[in-house]
Amino acid sequence: MLKRLLYLASAVAIVIGLWGLYDRLTAGHANAAYGSYVVWGFWVAMYLFFVGIAAGAFVLATLEYVFDVALFKGTGRLALYLTLVTLGAGLLHIWFDLGHLERIWKVYLQGSPSSVMTQIVWGYTIFGLLALAALVLTFRPAQQKLLKPLMALGLPLALYLSGAVGALMGVQAARAFWHVGLFPVQFPFFSLASGIAVMLGALGLFGDPKNARLPQQLWTLAVASIVLQIVKLYFLWADFSQSLYGGVPQNIAAVNQVMFGQYGWAFWILQIGIGSLLPIVVLLTPGMARRPQVAGWMGVCILVGFAVARANIVFPALTVPELDALMTAFQDPRLQFAYFPSLTEWALSAGIIGLAIAAFLVGYDRLPIAREASTL
Amino acid sequence: MHAVTSSATLPRFCLPNFKEEEGMPVTTQELVSFIVAGAPVGTPEDPLLTMQEDLQRALKKQVKDRRWVMALDLRKCVGCSACTIACIVENKLPPGVVYRPVMEEEIGTYPNVTRRFVPRPCMQCDNPPCVPVCPVSATYKRADGVVEVNYDQCIGCRYCVTACPYGARTFDFGEKYTSGAPTQAGIIVGRARVEVYETAAGYEYGRAWERQGQESPIGNVRKCHFCLHRLNAGMLPACVTTCIGRATYFGDANDPDALIGDLIGSANVTRLKEELGTQPKVFYLL
Amino acid sequence: MSNEITRRDFLKISAFLGGAAAFAGTLNVAWDMMTNTAEAAGESGYALANPANIIYSACQQCNTNCGIKVKLVNGVISKIDGNPFNPFTLNPHLPYKTLMQQAATIDGGVCPKAHTAIQTTYDPYRIVKVLKRAGKRGENKWQTIEFDKAITEIVQGGKLFANVPGEENRVVTGLKELYALRDPKIAKAMADALPPILAEKDKDKKKQLVEEFKKKFANDLDKLIDPDHPDLGPKNNQLNFSWGRLKGGRSDFINRFTRDAFGSTNTHGHTTVCQGSLYFSGKAMSEQFAAGSFTGGEKFYWQADTENAEFVVFVGASPFEGNYGPSNRVPRITNRLAEGKLRYAVIDPRLSKLAAKAWKWMPNKPGTEGALGLALIRYLIENKKYDEKFLRNANKAAAAANKESSWCNATWLVKLDDKGAPTVFLRGAEAGLATKETIKDKDGKDVAVWKVSDKQFAFDPLVALVDGKPVALDPNDDKTAVVGDLVADATIKDFKVKSSFVILTESANAKKFEEWAEIAGVNARDLEEIARELTLHGKKAVCDIHRGVSQHTNGFYNVLAWNTVNLLLGNFDWKGGFVRVSTYDVGGGKADGPFNLSKLTPNKHNPFGLSIIRHDAKYDESTLFAGYPAKRNWYPLASDIYQELIPSMGDAYPYQIKALFLYMGSPVYALPAGNTNIDILADPNKIPLFITNDIVVGETSMYADYIFPDLSNLERWEFTGSHPSMTVKVQPVRQPTIAPLIETVKVYGREMPISLEAMILALAEKLNLPNFGPNGFGEGKPLTHMNDLYVRMIANLAFGEKNDGSDGVPDADADEIKLFLDARKHLPKTVFDPDAWKAIVGDKLWAKFVYVLNRGGRFQDYAKIYDSDKVANKYGKLINLYQEKTAKLKHAMTGKPILGYPTFIPPGMDVTQNPLPDEGQGFDLSLITYREIFQTKSRTATNYWLLSLLPENFILMNAADAAKRGMKTGDRVRVVSATNPNGEWDLKNGQKVPIVGKLKVVQGIRPGVVSFPLGFGHFAYGGVDVTIDGQIVKGDARRTRGVHANAAMRVDPYLKNTTLVDSFGGSAVFYDTKVKVVKA
């Protein structure tokens, strides 16, 4: 039932996405809502969100393939597949975000290694290939022995890359809100948390109820989620309190923007409420974590929270003027600090997400991905 | 302000196809004396001409031996924003793209109050945070100090925008000011006939960039480049020449005789956000 | 790129990431080298430095008309910069002889609006065809109509709007009928018969004289507006041609049509909306003594030569944001300011950009400028810090002896009436110095002369005391110097007299220095510091005043006071002092050739009669005199009374105007209480035919019956003259730079773009008017195209002002002529026809003609603008400290004499000189206005580039006032006044536009005063939907943002349909309204 609904939803999303794609290709960025101040918008946030999941999901896959954790036997392939799907969704987002799509090859052939962005693109590409290879290997029992070293290689890469995503912003001395030492450190945690959440969701909602290990797996993932949510809240508190105590006006402005700005409700309701507190409370409630549907939906909640959290990392720093008086010096809809994604942005993103969900479902249904898990 | 002195001959002030004629000024020095002919030594010269003289001298040098810098005398800036607009028109900047806004602040309380105007071009940082972040080396610091964007190389990722501490970079979304205008030719002039001014070529980096489809510079990040294309044609940057306050100075910091040298060496010089270590090459005089 | 720096960056990043890519930076270096070599080797590829892509012209985004350099690529304007030949953009400017190639790479400085003129011209909303009203006035419904048909309708008249409900039977009088009196000789005879009627004081005798007039002209009485009032003139006067912005060339067209051909006296400009009382006090002070009385006063004013001044007091002037204009005045201030050679004070309730850099900013109460002027006068006199030597020069010879070029009447004796009030100058005969005799002149005719001992005057001379003894003097005598006593208070024969200087002293002493300061609401010590500083720089201290001084109900006297401060400083014509404008003649009159336009008007009409605005006329002399107050004010001292134009028509006083032409003006938008004009314009019975020339459907043209499209300033010709502060003699030429974007029509068989000129030519053709057509300039010399006139005017300019041609410009050589043609190859024959032009100009002048156009006009070389310590282009005449001519006039509303010397009248009076009660009724804030450099009134609302700098204006309020009202920046507030209690514009088309805008709270404005910058709050101008030929042309909301509070400005309670006025100098009053600001 849920699957059918999701198929339908993703089909609709893909249709919407096609319109978005058409608009993006014909009008370029003209119909995007970001501007030159909030220069990175929803697509970049979605990119961060998805590649974060990808890295996290990969780490989960290592539970089976590197660390041979018995409980997670049979989830590795699913995790790897999720890695690829989310990575794809992430990279598509960032690709469409480029001013010149057709020049993406330059990053590969003429990339500047000094740029964290190049490092990330290269890294994620290698990472993606690696995950793909690993996935393929899981289907080739003959070459199983290659799997472990490959996965072992991938693990630090995944951690490094998720850190690098943080560094992408953290290295920027210009943006006080980003330029905090802890920044890149936080990202691997976020990645892991979102990887776990996606597994929680996938297993909870689609896992084989007959699988005896499922409740235990869910419970384990739930506990990890709770811990990581608490860590996440701690980071948030650390970030915000540091910013507020530090007294750097830019930081205070950014924090205020997040908490009490135009989209403060998203922070409180989606990021904190639905994304962290609700899952913590629900999953802590005895018995709840073991109920697949509940656990699955909590995974989804955490992901929603993360999506908002990513946005709340990207935008606030950008909504604070580099120089105060810039705001009124030259005025244009593209030079504003208020930002809300446009129809095109939503549409294209919906399309990509629809595509990802469809890919997941198709993979789940048609490829022997989850089967292994359920047959065990 | 420089004054006419009887100093030695300065380089030729002319275009390549300049034609010599009996009695006509050949060097800028002569041109200037010509302007004030009969006027006593010490008669003022428009700083624009002084700087253009300086420019001619600098252009004789190798690129690597020049060091373009700008100085903004805030005592003289009247906040007219002619520079902002001249730059926009010169470089055919679309809506939302601006290289040199002029910021205004009110300082003090009534009746002891004043206003200050601070133009903000690209600082052409010697240590530019925008450069290392570029994934494709599309932006880089030139030997003459200008931080350039190679439009053909730029993929439009906007990473550099987030890196610049001065908000000096903006993205070209490919918009037109007149895009929503009615096209009812025959009744009014209509959009079709006026669009020409928006699609006309800009000449950044010495090339004609027509605004068409999604071709560069659409989809690129853009910024002030000290009007390299004008410099190469022997002309001062557009914001400099139009500066009605004559608050904008420009020249080769390596030239000891240049007007700019007097200014950036003076005691009342400061730079924006010096603490970031960006080493701006735009100086402010207070 | 410096490798060092890359390495640093790289280290920073790799330190963080653990040293990923060791080869960072190398790629960058490779790129860098590539671009550098490419650039070094390649062509510059810059089309805009090519002289063949440049046409030099003149800006008109504001009325300064700076020189511009229009850079074109393939016939499209790419960029506009300053014309370096023109001193408005470079200081010193390039020598006139500079080669075009050199000039091509030198751009002069121009303000932001100059650049955005591209968007004024390439405005999608510009109209291209004649529009005829298809709905009620103001309803914004139009139909396009063939040019010829429109002309025919206007000339023939009839039921032109039968299709409009309510106007089915309205018959419009055509111009044919208004062109009643066609014989110039009869007109002349009638005009000549009028003065005795006017001069007659006795009512009955006057009537008698009118009857005689009627008898004499019995055959032509039907051609008069009202035979019982012949002084109203012929019906021709019922055609009125008015304008907002007008420059040379086009002014010749309008005057030739309206006055010389059609014979109407009603041609009026917009001066009084602008800085009227500056001009008319200038006129009063420059009246010259000739043949015994004062005449020939110039409508002009002086400004400071800031380029050389050491200390300037700017009062109500805004040279950094407005004025004439930022491009030329700013560098002449900032350069020396930064060098410490100039310091200045600013008297302005608002902290203008100028004030922001001032040594002292003194925010005064609006309208108290006169009090401040008198305070300074008092200070200078009391402390004997005036230029005594200069002031004592009683005539030209004395001035010359003292190395002065101008002189004043400070020492002349003025008679007092029995109450001790000054009247007119004492004359030699009255003083017993001169005896009148009658002698025969060389033709044997009897003429009167006045003999003073061995000297003989052709008039009764004036008198000054010299060492206490009365001496007869001729102000223009350049041989015998008279150095008078400044202080004279005496009785001579039967006359009590005082010197002008004493009269001034007494006026200034009416209040103590501190009292004057208190009236103005300023600190007396600050004022004294300014006063002291004024005395420390000799003739290099000067006061520069503008609208903030003149646009008050007391504007005329405010200006007189400040001009008089300069007079006491004796700085007229001096470097760094008070200077005047100077322009090259284009009319050909000075050199009498090659095309003396005044002689090229073969059949000149003689327009006569009272103008609709009753200017240059005395109420008490007219046949309309009916006691005081008059129905509306009369303006014997002023002209171009913009705010009286349409309201007078509304009242049909003194008569009805049947056809109103309005060129490039928008009284509805521009005037204070301009909304009053809407009420009149919206009613077709008041002004039966209303025609405008406009480039878009503007706030005033939306009420027109017909709108004729026009060429923009980048498409047309004009001779733009200069402004008072410019010490260089110039004459910039505006010329077509692109092919017109509007329709081409045929007039007199020739093709031309629709334009003001095309409209006038076509009307002339249809009416068969003299001075136009195939013989318009005389037998065989056609005036059938605008270029027939303009080409001649350019030729005059090129020829110069000397009869022998020695004042001509250099000849363009072959290369320059080629350049001239190359740069214009994209222009169609309708606007550029070199062969035809050459045929008019003649081979000999052609090369000079080209030389002028190549440089965008004619400009004196910088080397010639000074005459040692003085400016070369001098005023050089008598300056009236005391104005006899003024003193002889009576105020039409009070019947009282008009004072001829500086005095302080409190601001905020109605036209009958009664104070307004508003403040007592809770209107607690003074509303003033100003211009931001980013906007003008109407033209720039379409300039999207400028709108990025300021998309919407605001109401400016001091933080203290805002706090009191609980208001903050960004609040939407409404401005209401006693005469606009709802705070709205009623467009009389069912729409109301609220006077609501955003509040901007600042420290930089005097508490109790609110202000707003002009140029916003449009309610037409392409900002709203209009219907043309049944199609809706969608408006662009970007053009209508912000607030225009002119409608909140006070309506005069006596006149009821127009703003408050300066009833002396004619100014429309922008700064004397009391308002309330409430949350919207």
Ligand SMILES: Nc1nc2c(c(=O)[nH]1)N[C@H]1C(S)=C(S)[C@@H](COP(=O)(O)OP(=O)(O)OC[C@H]3O[C@@H](n4cnc5c(=O)[nH]c(N)nc54)[C@H](O)[C@@H]3O)O[C@H]1N2
């Ligand atoms: N609030 C406020 N109001 C002011 C002032 C102020 O300081 N504050 N200043 C006042 C001053 S100083 C002045 S001079 C007046 C000016 O007042 P006006 O002379 O009446 O106004 P302009 O804006 O110069 O001209 C307006 C008309 O000319 C039309 N126009 C523009 N370009 C062209 C063209 O090329 N050809 C033709 N035929 N028409 C054209 C416009 O569409 C518009 O309808 O405004 C006054 N109004």
Ligand SMILES: Nc1nc2c(c(=O)[nH]1)N[C@H]1C(S)=C(S)[C@@H](COP(=O)(O)OP(=O)(O)OC[C@H]3O[C@@H](n4cnc5c(=O)[nH]c(N)nc54)[C@H](O)[C@@H]3O)O[C@H]1N2
């Ligand atoms: N940007 C721009 N420039 C223009 C024009 C334009 O439309 N836009 N128009 C041109 C024209 S037509 C003109 S006439 C000139 C006008 O040029 P200016 O007269 O110099 O300019 P304004 O802004 O009208 O007013 C001058 C100053 O008077 C101040 N002021 C207002 N009320 C009072 C008062 O009661 N007392 C005193 N002491 N000061 C007062 C204002 O704050 C302002 O700073 O500008 C010309 N230049």
Ligand code: SF4
């Ligand atoms: S100001 Fe910004 S864009 Fe310019 S060089 Fe510095 S960091 Fe780069």
Ligand code: SF4
């Ligand atoms: S936007 Fe262009 S210049 Fe800027 S970082 Fe990206 S590729 Fe480099």
Ligand code: SF4
């Ligand atoms: S130097 Fe050129 S590009 Fe830079 S702000 Fe000035 S005009 Fe613009």
Ligand code: SF4
């Ligand atoms: S053009 Fe000159 S005076 Fe005007 S804002 Fe720019 S720097 Fe300041």
Ligand code: SF4
């Ligand atoms: S001051 Fe500016 S808008 Fe006015 S004429 Fe000069 S350049 Fe044009």
Ligand SMILES: [Mo]
């Ligand atoms: Mo004006």
